[in-house]
Amino acid sequence: MKQLGKWWKGAVIPVSVLLLWQWASWSGAADPKLFPAPSSIFGDLYTMLLSGELFYHIRISVVRAALGFLLGGSLGLLIGLLVGMYVKVEELVDPTVQMLRTVPLLSITPLFILWFGFGELSKVLLIAMGAFFPLYVNTFLGVRGVDKKLFDVARVLEFSRYKQVTKLMLPAALPNVLLGLRLSLSIAWLCLVVAELMGADSGVGYLIQDARSYVRTGAVFVGIFVFAAVGKLADSAVRLLERRLLKWQDNYRG
């Protein structure tokens, strides 16, 4: 009941804005070409859902983001682990990664298009590159943050090298890894939007560009809404995972 009360309070501002907007459209104060009434946007959403057009583009976007995220994220996790575990690997790899990290992602997009064209490859690689860094940095931090005293315990208990990784390092680094996962996901989604707006013949980004060129402003709003909703959904999924996997944490107040 208390939770419901909070929820209502949070909804007050968005609902008022929607009502005001709707009223402005009715009264003719807002140009319907730029600000179609919320009711007409919901109408667009409804027809796009029914025709299957929306799901088609969502599916393509999600697959692109997932591929790029899996590629970049797993590399980030793996290399972050190795760099965290072995100082020799750190000395060899980390300076380069830190250098590449300073390059703004958006500035290399044209280069990717030159190299790999407008096809799937350049999009997936751009997303992978975005997803790589947060998982790399946070996994590295996580491994380095493992309490050194617990390694003495592992030695007294005769943990094998493999058990040291699976039973000590990974669980201890997990809070950081999950944080990296969340950041990686949101960056992957951001890169997807950029990649699809730069040029695509399918996906939610294409839907928005296409709608814009035909001045279907309602459909542009629908596209934006979908980007936000799917991104939020993915984030919530990781938070749920955190809640399950980190219930042992003392400071966790999820």
Place this chain on the structure above:
Amino acid sequence: MSGSGKLELIAVDKSFRAEKQNHVLADIHLSLSPGEFVTIIGPSGCGKSTLLKIIAGLDADYEGAVLLGGVDAGKPSRDKGFIFQEHRLFPWLTVERNIAANQSLRNKEVRGQVDAMIKLVRLEGFEKAYPKELSGGMSQRVAIARALMQSPQVLLLDEPFGALDAFTRTHMQEALLDIWRNNRATMLLVTHDIDEAVFLSERIVVMDARPGRIKQIVRNDLPYPRTRHSPGFQELRSQVMRALEKQEEPEENWVI
């Protein structure tokens, strides 16, 4: 349980090499018979923790020899259980998984042993609790159970109850004696609490600092269970106190 290992320290000598040479342990000779309970007491910084780490194999950089059952004690192993001052449980594992450590609870034999350990340290009902849900005393009991689970020949305890309140500490000392009676591992416990040393052990090793060395070994033949208010207890208490306070006789007389 095993309790067959005689523990021998022969001329153990240790220095930390920093910008200044720090001679931490000098010529330590000590022998513990199987199943014996010995405590070490001495001022802070006299090398007690360093000595335990050397015995455990956690520090291999020293002179002299450490023998367990007549052979080099060597690397850290399950034969030499270690209880640290802080419990050092794995925070992401439940009580039962901490005790099982790297063994799987799906194994029936392991399951049975873990259940027996939980009973031994009186933690029934907390099998599925995480360390954050335990009090300091309970956590330390889990740590003891985890060490005993490995059937060590020697149990090394580094001020295990130092962080506990007085009431819990007394309770834990009794629990430890209980465990020792049932288990008969050789016990070597470091403490800075004279009462604790007299209450628990059959011999009390009194150490001195700079460099850390054995000053005196006090025998304690009081029968168990011991009562802190008995005259015998008080007499031993002051004997240890005197040993701690005694100034070393200078080797030569200084002529000014």
